[in-house]
Amino acid sequence: xxxxxxxxxxxxxxxxxxxxxxxxxxxxxxxxxxxxxxxxxxxxxxxxxxxxxxxxxxxxxxxxxxxxxxxxxxxxxxxxxxxxxxxxxxxxxxxxxxxxxxxxxxxxxxxxxxxxxxxxxxxxxxxxxxxxxxxx
Numbered sequence: 001x002x003x004x005x006x007x008x009x010x011x012x013x014x015x016x017x018x019x020x021x022x023x024x025x026x027x028x029x030x031x032x033x034x035x036x037x038x039x040x041x042x043x044x045x046x047x048x049x050x051x052x053x054x055x056x057x058x059x060x061x062x063x064x065x066x067x068x069x070x071x072x073x074x075x076x077x078x079x080x081x082x083x084x085x086x087x088x089x090x091x092x093x094x095x096x097x098x099x100x101x102x103x104x105x106x107x108x109x110x111x112x113x114x115x116x117x118x119x120x121x122x123x124x125x126x127x128x129x130x131x132x133x134x135x136x
Contacts (some may be wrong), residue, residue, distance in 0.1 A: 008059040015056040022049045030098070040111045047074050047115030055123065063127065067120040074112035078104060 026045035029038055051070040055061065061069075077100055080086060086100035101108070 004060070011059045012056055015052050015059070019049060019052045019056065022052060027098075036107075040107065043108045043111035044115030044118070047071070047112040048119045050074055051116050051119035051123075063120050063123040066123070067116050070119070071112060071116045074116070075109060077101065078108050078112070 022045055026042055026049060029042045029045060033039075033041065047070060050073050051066055054069045054073075055063075055066045058066065081101050081104040086096060087102040089100070090097035090102050
């Protein structure tokens with residue numbers, strides 16, 4: 001039987017790899033894609049990345065708790081855009097636009113929900129398969 005510490009370490013390694021892959025695909029979508037579909041895909045990937053980071057920090061947290069946290073953070077960041085501060089800050093330091101966005105769009109909230117939903121389903125499926133008995 002494996003210790004929970006070793007299990008958490010393995011989970012964190014997988015999550016870290018997933019974060020790097022998600023950021024790579026997300027930045028590719030952002031810089032190489034165009035149009036509203038690419039923007040929504042980028043937003044969904046952003047939400048997946050937030051989910052993965054929370055799961056990395058709290059590897060024993062239940063996927064539904066991680067999902068609520070990720071959706072909450074994404075929603076707060078989107079609502080923060082209504083203040084205009086992220087757009088103002090992005091004029092000075094352009095990477096802020098990648099992290100905080102620049103303008104509120106209610107469709108982004110839908111994309112975040114889709115991204116978090118997909119991440120949760122994948123996490124649940126992977127955690128169930130990891131705990132499934134091995135058949136000979």
